[in-house]
Structure formats: C-alpha cells, structure tokens
Amino acid sequence: MSNHNFTHLDALESESIHIMREVAAECKNPALLFSGGKDSIVMLRLAEKAFRPAKFPFPLVHIDTEHNFPEVIATRDKLAADLGERLIVRSLEDSIKKGTVVLKNETQSRNVFQSVTLLETIAEFGFDACMGGARRDEEKARAKERIFSFRDDFGQWDPKNQRPELWDIYNTRVHAGENIRVFPISNWTEMDIWQYIEREKLEIPSIYYAHEREVIQRAGGIMPVSHLVQPQAGEIVVTKTVRFRTVGDITCTCPVESPARNAAEIIIETATTRITERGATRMDDQTSDASMELRKKEGYF
C-alpha cells in the first residue's frame, strides 16, 4: 500500500519540515529569518508543523531596512506575537550609525546593504545557521545553490566550491566563525507558495492582494508613491488597482496591475502570467544579468 493522496505540496511540505528539524537537531544556535513577506510566512507555518506542540527551538530574526511597507511590519509583529515566538529585529539604521553602511542618499535602495546588518547580527548572537525563505525558482544563481549553503567567515558564497548534497542527508558542520544559510523551501515555486497560502489559509499582508494605489510610471514599471518615492518633474501620479508579488525595499519594489483579491485568484493569475516574480517587481535585480550572483557572493542572503 502506498499513499495515493500525497500531493506535490505534501511532498514539498514534508521535505521542508525534515530540513528544519535537521537544523534544530544539528546546529548549535540557529535562527529563522522572518520579514513578514509571503515566503517567510510560509516558513513560519512549516516551523509550526515541524515543532508544535513545542515552541520553536530558534528565534525569529528580521533585518529591517526601515524602508518597509507598514502593512508588512504590522503582519510581522502580529504573527510573531500570535505564535508567542521570540522576534529579534536589527535595523540597517544601526549599521548606518556605526558607519558600517554608508548610503549615497536617503532614498537609495537598501536591499544590497542588508547583508552588512545580517552579518553583524550573526556575529552579535553567534548564530551558526540562518534559515531563509529563498527559492531556487526566483533567480538563475539561486538555482544552483544548495539547501544547506555554506558561508566562510566573511559570509561569502563560493558557487564553484559548494558541498555536494546527496539524498536527504545534509552536512551541517561548520567551524567556529563560519555559518550556514539554510533554504528549506528551495524547491518551492511561486505557484507552490500561493497554493500553500490558499490551502493553509495563511494570513499575509494585505498589499499582496489587489488594492487601489497611487503610482508613478517609471523605467518601464510602476513605482508606488511613498514618503521615499515622490514624483519628479514631468512625472504624473495615477491611481491603479495593483498588488505586490514580492515585498522588499519600498523604493524599488514595484507592484503589478491586477484585480486578484484573494489567493485563489492569484493562483489563476500566476498560472497564466508571463513574467517572473523578480523580473516584474525588483528594480535592483535588473541592473545586469548577473546582479544576484554578485550580491550573493558578498553575503547577501
């Protein structure tokens, strides 16, 4: 007899739970990176499935750019509180004050600098493993990354020198000062995430669903107007029905025009969409064909 109702979502879920339990069992001081975005909300549910009825054997950590959508931060705080789990927030502002991050100007995208604050936070708490919600389908460089991705003491990833990863036997060992990034949802796609949100009835920030928003047409995309993004001379502000496919730095995260008001409608839209998640919504990944790879080598998640 076998389990005929075992779907691809069940298979992915079981794999992710298995990965999280390996981290808990083998790493001395792990953390789960949690931003309040949809992928990390899926990660929280997986952690519940992996460890309840007990508490998580690790804290949640958010590296805050302070260039956020307020809805995302509200969801972040609410979910952490509802679950009764410990949330550590470290801000890019701290790094700016320390002088380890130097910005050109206030409205510059802060995504690239997250790696600095992340490495400082890892050092502060002595984390030896950080779990993150990155997926291999997001970007070409990620497609080649292992589930347990080893980093040297500068937090750097060497794509040519990765540990081979066989079966479901993970090598979690690190020397002092080094650490591992773990991606339990490596094998999930954007579609899987939405199907899971729908199946599990997960609460996600409202800006993932269609809403009216003031936007500016800029560089081939639409930019949300915010305190950091204001129309320049000649630009006009229009109101459109939009939703976000990812939520990152508010200065470079673009919404897509969409009428989809719930997960089921987004699933239908995702099934027919012709543009990748990052291609649609992240200005900072479009600078070159290799931009993500360069950032990863520098310790970006």
Added chain:
Amino acid sequence: MENTTTQLLRFITAGSVDDGKSTLIGRLLHDSKSIFEDQLSAISKTSEKRGMATVDLSLLTDGLQAEREQGITIDVAYRYFATPKRKFIIGDTPGHEQYTRNMVTAASTANLVVILVDARKGVLVQTRRHTYLASLVGIPHIVLAVNKMDMVDYSETVFNAICTEYRQFAAQLGLSNITCIPLSALVGDMLVDRGDNLNWYEGTTLMELLETVEIDHDLNTTDFRFPVQWVCRPQTEEFHDFRGFMGRIESGEVAVGDEITIQPSGRTTTVKEIVTYDGNLERAYAPQSVAITLADEIDISRGDMFVGKGNQPKVAKEFEAMLCWLSETPLDKNRKYVIKHTTRSVKCVFTRLDYRVDVNTLEQHDATTLNMNDIARVAIKVQQPLVFDSYLLDHGTGSFIVIDEATNNTVGAGMIA
C-alpha cells in the same frame, strides 16, 4: 483553478558536452509555456550579442557568471516547471569527466534520468558511464533520448541501431526498465509536440512519459523505517508528559497500535499516537514527516530508528559499500572520517578497498587510494553500530555521506551493499 493534487517528479539529464541537454530542458520549458517573457528577452539579447541567428534555449539553464563567460555548465542547476498533471524538478548535470560527482549528487534524489546521445555519434563511452552511474545510484526509470535526429534525416534505422546497442549494454547492468525516444531538441520534435518528422515512431513523447511514468512504487512501501530526528518535549502545562519522536518516514507505513522495535537497542513497544500539526492520524506513510508517541517510556534519542515487523534492518559496526569519492583530496586509509547515515553520525575507518570500478569499461582495478570521481567497493568499520538496509532494498537506510572532520567537507557518498 490550478490543480493542487498533482504529483512531484524529480528527473535529471545526463549526456556528453554538446549532446543537447541544456537545449532539451530549454525546449521542455519553452514548449510547456514555462518560460517567462523577461527570461526569454534576456536570453534573446545575449544570443544576439553572441551573433546567433536564433534564440539559444540552452542559456536558460546555464546560470552562473563563469558559465556565461565560458559558455559551459559547471554545476548542478535546478529548474522547475509544472503541467496540469505533474510538477517537475529538473537537475541539469554537466557532462564533463571531472564532474561525475555532480551527476551522482543530482541522481541521488531523481525518480528518472534522461540520458542523451547524439544520433550522429550513437552510444559513447560517456553514455555507458552515465548509465552505470544511474544504475549505481538506483534511479528507477531510465530514458534514452536519441537527440539531433534532424542531423540524420530522422532515420528509423539509425535510431533502431542505437537502441539495440544501448539495450544490450544496459542488460549487462541488469537494467531492463528503459524507454528509447527519438527527438530533436533544437527543432522540438517528440518533446512536447510530436512534430511531423518522426511519424514512424509510435511511442510516447518525452513529455507524455514524464507526465505518466508510475512513481508511486519507487519507494520501499513494505518495510517501516523511521529514523528519530528530534525529540519533542514541550514541558508546558498542557503537554506536560508529551514526548513525541519526530522524523520522516523513510519507507513503509505505520499505524496506531502497531508493534515496533527501537534499534539499535532492540526494545519493543507500540505506537500510541501519530501526531501532526493538522491533527492525529490513524496511519502514516513514507515520506510523511510526523511525530510518534509510544505506549512505554523508553530512553530514545536522535539517531535511533523505529522499525516495523517483517524485514529487519541490520545492526552492525562493519559493512561493505559502493563509495563515490567526491573530494579533490584523495581518500586516506590511515585516517578516520565521519559517516552521516540517516540521523546518526559516527566515526569510521575504511578497512579495505576491494576494487575500483573503471566507469568507462566497468573493469575492476586494485586500489590503494581513491581520487575525486572514483567509485569503489569498500569495507567500513564504524565506532558505534548503524541500523541499515542494503541500498537496493531501501535508499533511505542504505545511503550515507562521508565527512572530513578537518575541513567539514562532504568527501564521499556511499551505498551499502
């Protein structure tokens, strides 16, 4: 609404350089409408820059910067696509000789392998090697894709000759479950669409095969094996006495009330509950992740294994295995290494290197050490007993990795004899 009850199939491609692996994957993605506009426009630009007349679909999978510069695939890349019937995970493995380890790595999780040959060249030394590796790692389904049929006038005679030669070779390895498909990845014949050029061929297209091949029985469905991963002790008021043994069922199934043995101690007890976040279950199957509570209080920790009635695993400190060496630093018989097997890590020594397999000729040679990409029959002694099955019977309890404690690198992959 998009189907949420589809199955997951993991497959890999193998073949020599330029046989068309990347083009084949690009074609599958393209013809199943899994390529996005921005990806297509990025690779069109690159193709144009390189002075190519048509869009080079192989650029879709050749991801890393170094590869883009050298125009080669240097590591395993994973791709994802779905049809209404199944979701697919593809591992694109490189064909270079020095990267055998990458094929073994990608093969270890695959349900199926597509082995490409160039119709003009037929079965090559590399084809034999990839087939041997696929059989070593026990990939359940093998597809021989005879590519570039457009270069041999879509000749049925050429195709049949290649298939016959291949089947003869595969039979020597004990492989019979093989499907041969003629195709042209460049033109798109027999991948997703049948095309008009191969009308003499009556079998399935590659996509039809991927969508329908039976994978339910790839797992060992009879012998219950549950390595304990994590002991859950909430110690809250509500769950004061709760002791849940968490893990993933590697094979077989388990039901409430079943009598189980805990190895390596050999003690027996019965299953009290099967706990999940979504509620308790009466019965659970591989590869579900669950928590199990027991009728008796027994001292159990990570690394122990729950085992059902029927076939029993071996519990021993010495065993033999086929070992693939993955590290640039050769195996040193005088050194101790660490083996990670299921959820247990133990120190080990290699007591014998029986022979090394020449993966091209399958000949056996004497071996005093092992270099990267070598495959050998070895005898191993471990410090504490392991609970294992033969890899043939159970991939989950028959596989292990070897770790070098000095570097913490994964240096070997083993399949227990």
